[in-house]
Amino acid sequence: MIGLLASRVDREERPDVDKVYMTYVSALYGGGGWPLTVFLSPNLKPLMGGTYFPPDDKYGRPGFKTILRKVKEAWDTKRDALEKSGNVVIEQLRDALSAKANFQDVPNDVAVLYVDQCVEKLASSYDPKFGGFGSAPKFPRPVEDCIMLYKFRKHMEARQESEAQNIMKMVTHTLQCMARGGVHDHVGGGFHRYSVDECWHVPHFEKMLYDQGQIANVYLDTYVITGDEYYSSVARDILDYLRRDMIGEDGEIFSAEDADSAEYEGAPRKKEGSFYVWTSQEIEDTLGENAELFKNHYYVKSSGNCDLSGMSDPHNEFSGKNVLIERKPGSLMASKYGKSVDEYYGILGECRQKLFDVRSKRPRPHLDDKVIVSWNGLAISAFARASQILKSGPPGTKFYFPVAGCDPVEYLQVAEKAANFIKEKLYDASSKRLHHSYRNGPAKAPGFLDDYAFLINALLDLYEYGGKIEWLLWAVELQVIQDELFLDKQGGGYFNTPGEDPSVLLRVKEDYDGAEPSGNSMAAINMVRLSSIFDAAKSEGYKRNVEHLL
Structure with missing residues (x-):
C-alpha cells in the first residue's frame, strides 16, 4: 500500500x-x-x-x-x-x-437455449482420450459435469437415447480418468486441486475442501444414474478422507491441506508433493512380495513415472519419483496375475494401507484448519446425500482401503455435527447473521452470499435426506436474512457482500460458476427447492425472487 x-x-x-x-x-x-x-x-x-x-x-x-x-x-x-x-x-x-438489465429482447425459451449452447460448447472441448473439457492444466470442475448430467436427463425424457448416451459417455469417461489419475490420492483418498498435464497425472498437490464436497456429489449423481458401484466407491473414498483427516473434534470441517511439505524431518525447505510421491525402492521395501504387482498396477518405475506428458514435469522436479496412476483396468490386471478381481483388489487395498502407514510417519503438509461456512456447506451436502444414496448398494459389498466401508448413516451424523458447529460457533441467534469463518473463534468478516446460499443448500439436503424439520426451518430463516442483506430489489440478483464495510469499494454480483458455484446460481436452486416445499402463498414469493434473479 x-x-x-x-x-x-x-x-x-x-x-x-x-x-x-x-x-x-x-x-x-x-x-x-x-x-x-x-x-x-x-x-x-x-x-x-x-x-x-x-x-x-x-x-x-x-x-x-x-x-x-x-x-x-x-x-x-x-x-x-x-x-x-x-x-x-x-x-x-x-x-x-450497477447497470440494469434490459429484458425486452430475451426469448421465452432462454433457459433451454443457453443450456444447449453451454453443453455444445463443453462437448466441443471434450478430450476423448483423457476425458475432461479443455486442455492442460486440467481442473476437476464439477459444475461442468453437473450440467452435462442435467442435459443427459433431458435427452432421456425426450427419448433421445443416442444423444443421452453420448453425453453420459463424456461424463463417465472423465470421472474414470480423474479417479485413475494422480490427481486422485490413491493412498489416502480425496482429490488434489488440479493436474498440470492433460492426462490427470501429476497434480498440484493441494487439497481443497470445496473440491471434495462437489466432486463427491458428482460421483453420487453418476452412481444414481448408472447404478455402477465404481462411482459410489469413489464418493466414499472422498468422504472417508474428510472424516479421517479434515474434521475437528467438534465436527467442524477444515479448509485445505497444502501442496508442500518437508522431505524429511529437519529438511531446510519444503517441496511440492513430498508427502505423496514414492520411489520404486520405497514401495519394494514396504510391500515385499506384492511390490511388483502394485508397481505394475500404478505404473511405478525406478526412473520415476512423470513422463506421460511433456507438461508433467518440465523442470525434472520429480526425477526418480512416482505419482501413482492406474493406466489399465483392474480386471485386466487381475487376469494377468491369474487372480479373481476381488482377490486382486484385496491385495491392492492391503498395499495401500501399508503405504498409508509409512506415509503417516512423513512430515505432513500444513493443515489449514480455518473453518469456512460456504465450503462446509458444500461438504455437508455431500455427506447428507451420501447417507441415503449409498443405502441402495447391494448387501455384502466389499470395500478396500482407503474406503472405510461404513454404514451410510454415519455420513448423516458427520453432516449434522458440522451443521451444529456452524450454528453454535458461526451464527448469531439474536441478529440471525452468519460469520464467514472460524479459527480459535469467529473471524471479524461477516458472512457473504456464498456462506448463506451454500449453507441453505446444505440444510435443505439435511432436511431432504435426514428428515429433521429443524434444518428446513433454519434454511427458511437464513433465506430471509440473505434477501435482506444481499438482494438487489431493483436490478435483480444478489450482491456478494452486505455493503456495510466502506473499505470494500465495490459490491459485485457473481454469476460465474468456476471452482465453486456462484452464490447466485446456488440461490436460484435453493429458491426453486423452497418453492416446491411450501404452500401457495410462500411458494409464490420464492418464485418471484428466483424469476427476477434469472
Missing part, C-alpha cells in the same frame, strides 16, 4: 476484498489470477496491478523488486495522475456493476 504499509490479504478469509481488486485487474488487463498483486493509494483505490511477478527479472518479465522501484518512481513523480486514474476506474466499474 503506497505511502502507508504493505498488507497481505487471505482471499479465503476476505473474498470480498479479493473480488474488488481482481475485478480491477481483470478489467484493465483482460484477465487475472493468483497470486494477485495490486498497488493501492492510502484511500485503498487501485493504481496498478498484476498477477505473479518473479522475485527477479526473468523470462522477459520484470521481477518484483523492479516493479517496486518503478511504482515508487511513478508515485513520487505522478501521484495526482495515478490517484485520479484509480478513482476513475473504480467509478466506471461501479457504474458497470
Whole structure:
C-alpha cells in the first residue's frame, strides 16, 4: 500500500476484498489470477496491478523488486495522475456493476437455449482420450459435469437415447480418468486441486475442501444414474478422507491441506508433493512380495513415472519419483496375475494401507484448519446425500482401503455435527447473521452470499435426506436474512457482500460458476427447492425472487 504499509490479504478469509481488486485487474488487463498483486493509494483505490511477478527479472518479465522501484518512481513523480486514474476506474466499474438489465429482447425459451449452447460448447472441448473439457492444466470442475448430467436427463425424457448416451459417455469417461489419475490420492483418498498435464497425472498437490464436497456429489449423481458401484466407491473414498483427516473434534470441517511439505524431518525447505510421491525402492521395501504387482498396477518405475506428458514435469522436479496412476483396468490386471478381481483388489487395498502407514510417519503438509461456512456447506451436502444414496448398494459389498466401508448413516451424523458447529460457533441467534469463518473463534468478516446460499443448500439436503424439520426451518430463516442483506430489489440478483464495510469499494454480483458455484446460481436452486416445499402463498414469493434473479 503506497505511502502507508504493505498488507497481505487471505482471499479465503476476505473474498470480498479479493473480488474488488481482481475485478480491477481483470478489467484493465483482460484477465487475472493468483497470486494477485495490486498497488493501492492510502484511500485503498487501485493504481496498478498484476498477477505473479518473479522475485527477479526473468523470462522477459520484470521481477518484483523492479516493479517496486518503478511504482515508487511513478508515485513520487505522478501521484495526482495515478490517484485520479484509480478513482476513475473504480467509478466506471461501479457504474458497470450497477447497470440494469434490459429484458425486452430475451426469448421465452432462454433457459433451454443457453443450456444447449453451454453443453455444445463443453462437448466441443471434450478430450476423448483423457476425458475432461479443455486442455492442460486440467481442473476437476464439477459444475461442468453437473450440467452435462442435467442435459443427459433431458435427452432421456425426450427419448433421445443416442444423444443421452453420448453425453453420459463424456461424463463417465472423465470421472474414470480423474479417479485413475494422480490427481486422485490413491493412498489416502480425496482429490488434489488440479493436474498440470492433460492426462490427470501429476497434480498440484493441494487439497481443497470445496473440491471434495462437489466432486463427491458428482460421483453420487453418476452412481444414481448408472447404478455402477465404481462411482459410489469413489464418493466414499472422498468422504472417508474428510472424516479421517479434515474434521475437528467438534465436527467442524477444515479448509485445505497444502501442496508442500518437508522431505524429511529437519529438511531446510519444503517441496511440492513430498508427502505423496514414492520411489520404486520405497514401495519394494514396504510391500515385499506384492511390490511388483502394485508397481505394475500404478505404473511405478525406478526412473520415476512423470513422463506421460511433456507438461508433467518440465523442470525434472520429480526425477526418480512416482505419482501413482492406474493406466489399465483392474480386471485386466487381475487376469494377468491369474487372480479373481476381488482377490486382486484385496491385495491392492492391503498395499495401500501399508503405504498409508509409512506415509503417516512423513512430515505432513500444513493443515489449514480455518473453518469456512460456504465450503462446509458444500461438504455437508455431500455427506447428507451420501447417507441415503449409498443405502441402495447391494448387501455384502466389499470395500478396500482407503474406503472405510461404513454404514451410510454415519455420513448423516458427520453432516449434522458440522451443521451444529456452524450454528453454535458461526451464527448469531439474536441478529440471525452468519460469520464467514472460524479459527480459535469467529473471524471479524461477516458472512457473504456464498456462506448463506451454500449453507441453505446444505440444510435443505439435511432436511431432504435426514428428515429433521429443524434444518428446513433454519434454511427458511437464513433465506430471509440473505434477501435482506444481499438482494438487489431493483436490478435483480444478489450482491456478494452486505455493503456495510466502506473499505470494500465495490459490491459485485457473481454469476460465474468456476471452482465453486456462484452464490447466485446456488440461490436460484435453493429458491426453486423452497418453492416446491411450501404452500401457495410462500411458494409464490420464492418464485418471484428466483424469476427476477434469472
